[in-house]
Amino acid sequence: MNANAKTENQALSRTVLELDVNNHAGVMSHVVGLFSRRAYNVEGILVMPVGNGETSRIWLMVNEEARLEQMVKQVEKLEDVLAVRRHGATHEVFERMEEYFR
Amino acid sequence: MSSNKTETLSGAQIVVRLLERQGVRTLSGIPGGAILPIYDALSQSTLIHHVLARHEQGAGFFAQGMARATGLPAVCMASSGPGATNLVTAIADAKLDSIPLVAITGQVPKSMIGTDAFQEVDTYGLSIPITKHNFLVGSAEELLDVIPHAFRLAASGRPGPVLVDIPKDVQNQRVEVSEWPEPGVAVPVPVADAERIARAAAMINEAERPILYLGGGVVHSGASGLAVALAEKASLPSVMTLMALGAMPVDHPLSMGMLGMHGARCTNFALDECDLLIAVGARFDDRATGKVAAFCPQAKIIHIDIDPSELDKVKTAHVGIMGDVRNVLEQLTPQVKAIIRAPWLTRVADLKTNHPLRMPGIDDPRTPYGLIRAVADCLDDEATIATDVGQHQMWVAQAYPLRRPRQWLTSGGLGTMGFGLPAAIGAALAEPERTVVCFTGDGSILMNVQEFATAAEEDANVKVVLMNNASLGLVFQQQTLFYGERIFASKYKGMPDFIKVAEGFGWQALDLDQASDPLAALNVALHSRGPVLIHVSIDMREQVLPMVAPGAANKDMIGG
Numbered sequence: 001m002n003a004n005a006k007t008e009n010q011a012l013s014r015t016v017l018e019l020d021v022n023n024h025a026g027v028m029s030h031v032v033g034l035f036s037r038r039a040y041n042v043e044g045i046l047v048m049p050v051g052n053g054e055t056s057r058i059w060l061m062v063n064e065e066a067r068l069e070q071m072v073k074q075v076e077k078l079e080d081v082l083a084v085r086r087h088g089a090t091h092e093v094f095e096r097m098e099e100y101f102r
Numbered sequence: 103m104s105s106n107k108t109e110t111l112s113g114a115q116i117v118v119r120l121l122e123r124q125g126v127r128t129l130s131g132i133p134g135g136a137i138l139p140i141y142d143a144l145s146q147s148t149l150i151h152h153v154l155a156r157h158e159q160g161a162g163f164f165a166q167g168m169a170r171a172t173g174l175p176a177v178c179m180a181s182s183g184p185g186a187t188n189l190v191t192a193i194a195d196a197k198l199d200s201i202p203l204v205a206i207t208g209q210v211p212k213s214m215i216g217t218d219a220f221q222e223v224d225t226y227g228l229s230i231p232i233t234k235h236n237f238l239v240g241s242a243e244e245l246l247d248v249i250p251h252a253f254r255l256a257a258s259g260r261p262g263p264v265l266v267d268i269p270k271d272v273q274n275q276r277v278e279v280s281e282w283p284e285p286g287v288a289v290p291v292p293v294a295d296a297e298r299i300a301r302a303a304a305m306i307n308e309a310e311r312p313i314l315y316l317g318g319g320v321v322h323s324g325a326s327g328l329a330v331a332l333a334e335k336a337s338l339p340s341v342m343t344l345m346a347l348g349a350m351p352v353d354h355p356l357s358m359g360m361l362g363m364h365g366a367r368c369t370n371f372a373l374d375e376c377d378l379l380i381a382v383g384a385r386f387d388d389r390a391t392g393k394v395a396a397f398c399p400q401a402k403i404i405h406i407d408i409d410p411s412e413l414d415k416v417k418t419a420h421v422g423i424m425g426d427v428r429n430v431l432e433q434l435t436p437q438v439k440a441i442i443r444a445p446w447l448t449r450v451a452d453l454k455t456n457h458p459l460r461m462p463g464i465d466d467p468r469t470p471y472g473l474i475r476a477v478a479d480c481l482d483d484e485a486t487i488a489t490d491v492g493q494h495q496m497w498v499a500q501a502y503p504l505r506r507p508r509q510w511l512t513s514g515g516l517g518t519m520g521f522g523l524p525a526a527i528g529a530a531l532a533e534p535e536r537t538v539v540c541f542t543g544d545g546s547i548l549m550n551v552q553e554f555a556t557a558a559e560e561d562a563n564v565k566v567v568l569m570n571n572a573s574l575g576l577v578f579q580q581q582t583l584f585y586g587e588r589i590f591a592s593k594y595k596g597m598p599d600f601i602k603v604a605e606g607f608g609w610q611a612l613d614l615d616q617a618s619d620p621l622a623a624l625n626v627a628l629h630s631r632g633p634v635l636i637h638v639s640i641d642m643r644e645q646v647l648p649m650v651a652p653g654a655a656n657k658d659m660i661g662g
Contacts, residue, residue: 026226026238033230073411079235079255 014043014089015064019075020082023049023056027080031058034074040067044094055082059093108280113242114139114273115146117206120249122149124285126177128531130155130164134181136221137208139273153531153560156552158185160524162192163550165203167528170511171486173322175202175256176528182208183221186267187228191518194232196263198515199345200322202256203263205229209238211271225267234262242275246283253286260409261322291408294425294433302380302404302421303437306336309378311446313401314338315361318345318514319383319408319427326507328431329382330354335435337443338380339450341369343390344499345514346383351505358450359459362390363650364496367457370656372450373398381405383427386416387515396655406430460647460662461501467620470494470569473638474501476621477539477567480628486511486529486538490522490546493575496646498541520549523566527553530562537563537628544570544594554607557633564633566604571640572597579645583660593642604635611635 021027028047035042044061062068076084111119117140121129130153133141144152155161158180168176180189186207196203210219226238235255237248245268252264306312320329326349333340333356340350341361350357358369370392373379379401384390391397394416405412405419406427413422423430463469467476474497487502488511489495495512504510511529513521526540547568557564571578577592604611610630614637617623627634648662 026230026236029227030230037231070411070415077409077411 013064015062015068016087016089016091016094017060017062017072017075018085018087019058019060020050021056021058022080022082023053024080027056028058030078030080031060031075034071034078035062038067038071040065040071044097046093046097061089061094108278110276110278112139112143112273113239113245113268113275113277114143116242116245116277116279117249117268117273118143118147118150119282120245121177122147123282124250124253125174126150128153128168129177129179130161130528131179131206132158132161132181132185134185134208134221136182136210136270137179137185137206137268137273139270140179140206140208140268153556155524156555157550158188159192159520160550160553160556162189162203162205163195163521163524164528164531164556165205166192166196166201166521167488167511167525167530168532169196169201169203170525171508171529171532173202173324173508175204175253175261176532177204177206179206180208181221182210182225183223185221186223186225190228190232191516191520193229193263193265195513195516195518195521197232197234199513200261200318201263202261204252204256205263205265207265207267208273209267209269212240212269213271215269225265229265229267232263233265236265237267239266239268239272242272242277245272246279250283250286254289255286257286257288259289259291260319291426291429294423294430296433298421298423299430299433300437302406302423303434305378305402305404305421306338306380307439309402310443311376311449312336312338312378312380312443313373313376313398314340315343315379315381315384316340316346316349317343317382317384320346320349321507323383323408323427324507325383325428325431326350328428328435332431332435332438335440336438337441337447339372339447341365341373343384343387343514344512347499348504348507348509352503353505358454360499362392362656364500364646364648365656366459366500367648367659367662368450368453368459370650370659371453371457374657375449376401379403381407381419382431383407385412391416392650392656393654396657459500464501467614467624468638470497470640470644471501473567473569473614474498474541476624477628478503480625481537481539483509484536485509486526486533486536488512488522488526488529488538488540490540490542491517491519492543492546493571493579493644493646494541494543494546494569496576500646519546522546523550523557523564524553526564526566527557527560527562530564531560534563537565539628540564540566542566542568543575544568544572544597544600545574547600548598551603554604554609554633558608561632563631565628565636566634567636567638568600569638569640570597570600571642571644573642575642575644576646578642579649582645583649584651600635600637609633609635611637614638
């Protein structure tokens with residue numbers, strides 16, 4: 001699959017979620033638990049601390065499904081999640097990581 | 103923060119002081135190694151009465167009973183490992199019914215976490231999916247933030263359980279405290295969107311066959327009076343979920359009682375015909391809706407809920423309003439026209455006449471419905487009614503004349519057998535002036551029977567009405583109806599002598615089977631002070647009807 005075709009395919013089926021979260025042990029578990037209990041696979045995860053490390057940013061790549069709206073609402077309810085932003089599948093954060101997954 | 107003189111206190115002492123400042127006066131739990139520092143500090147409290155449960159699940163349900171009766175967060179405690187795992191069912195139950203609970207668990211010292219230490223379990227990990235939020239406390243200073251935060255979270259928005267796991271070394275850590283945080287209280291939710299409320303009002307004004315669908319959120323929000331006022335002003339026939347029973351008096355002319363799997367035929371038929379469904383603090387649970395695609399098929403939907411994730415979760419609303427039910431109703435009702443919908447009310451009255459809830463045996467106290475009616479006739483609306491889970495629960499939901507919000511304590515979402523006795527004891531501890539009746543079955547009562555001991559010790563004013571059909575009745579019923587009458591694992595071959603069991607725990611006991619005048623005996627038992635067991639045999643072939651088969655549409659009811 002060439003790069004363009006791959007991007008088009010992802011644009012149809014994938015969403016990238018960007019979460020600002022408090023940075024402490026257990027936050028990732030809260031977030032991914034919401035997906036796993038619904039048997040909703042998370043295709044990609046990236047997490048790094050931001051600034052002084054009090055908060056982190058979590059990038060999730062997930063399949064676009066009818067349940068996604070409900071997933072986002074559930075994620076927004078988590079006490080340690082400060083903000084959720086949605087991006088298209090073409091967001092470069094995962095594309096730039098691809099070289100580490102060849 | 104309020105200033106005071108600087109004190110050097112242990113984490114355990116800080117916890118107890120914060121609970122006192124929070125207004126906690128009764129809490130329940132069981133001590134064990136990893137929570138002994140907190141118990142040592144608790145022993146010095148002159149304000150907090152500790153109720154020693156016989157099983158941690160009992161402690162969890164005592165707290166639930168207190169919280170359900172009062173609406174305020176209640177506290178349970180347990181040690182690490184099995185203490186914490188035994189709390190899990192009660193916490194999960196609180197999550198599904200949105201009950202404010204603060205569970206405090208001891209944990210092994212921080213240095214030993216992750217080593218499979220004695221009585222170590224990943225309480226934090228276990229409690230993530232069954233709590234609103236949870237904490238693993240890293241230092242004594244953190245407690246000053248975490249404890250009020252836990253109460254704030256439990257009470258705010260959609261209430262729910264919060265767990266605080268405190269390692270033993272944190273409990274023993276001594277720190278200087280010079281300022282105390284304010285107690286954690288519910289944070290007001292943003293005012294609901296006025297434009298959506300106006301649209302909802304217009305839809306109600308234009309509807310010809312509207313129905314008001316009340317859920318547990320109406321009770322949690324303290325909005326029962328407002329909901330009844332809306333129904334009266336706009337002529338809205340009203341249905342209630344299991345959790346909302348009591349929000350509108352069941353004998354109110356507009357009440358159609360409980361909807362769903364064991365609702366009356368007239369109730370489910372009316373829903374099938376309605377052109378507007380106004381859902382207030384209800385979440386379209388599958389036991390209420392039946393087959394979702396066939397639920398209110400002709401209706402537009404207004405959905406009011408404090409939890410944004412409930413909007414559009416099961417049914418897409420034409421107007422979804424996020425907000426506190428009380429606040430929304432305060433804005434909505436003035437915009438609704440006062441009208442009398444004569445054709446619709448006439449139609450509903452016809453449905454009620456032609457398809458009423460049938461309660462065979464209502465005049466015979468030795469039948470399920472008759473017993474429930476006889477108990478109700480002995481009591482007034484000040485009594486609190488708890489149930490366990492099963493046939494007796496549904497019979498009581500159908501037949502007891504509930505008229506007061508928070509009168510009714512039942513495990514709705516999780517459907518936990520074993521809920522009734524400890525929840526009733528908790529309610530009696532919270533409101534000792536009330537008579538608390540727990541309807542239960544011979545299956546459910548044995549699941550937390552050890553709390554008979556606690557009730558006797560506390561002289562809790564609970565009356566347990568045990569409807570004994572020597573079976574797991576609802577399983578028996580489903581096997582009869584849906585599994586070709588292959589009755590398996592639902593009949594008890596051995597049966598304890600419940601009168602002796604109760605008396606052995608120090609309770610008074612009445613066997614209604616042996617009473618020559620059951621109504622008189624019942625009246626005496628219900629008005630005796632302290633814990634009393636009332637035992638009644640029920641035919642195991644008795645069924646809860648009507649019934650919607652799991653997965654079927656509500657209009658396709660069996661029996662009744």
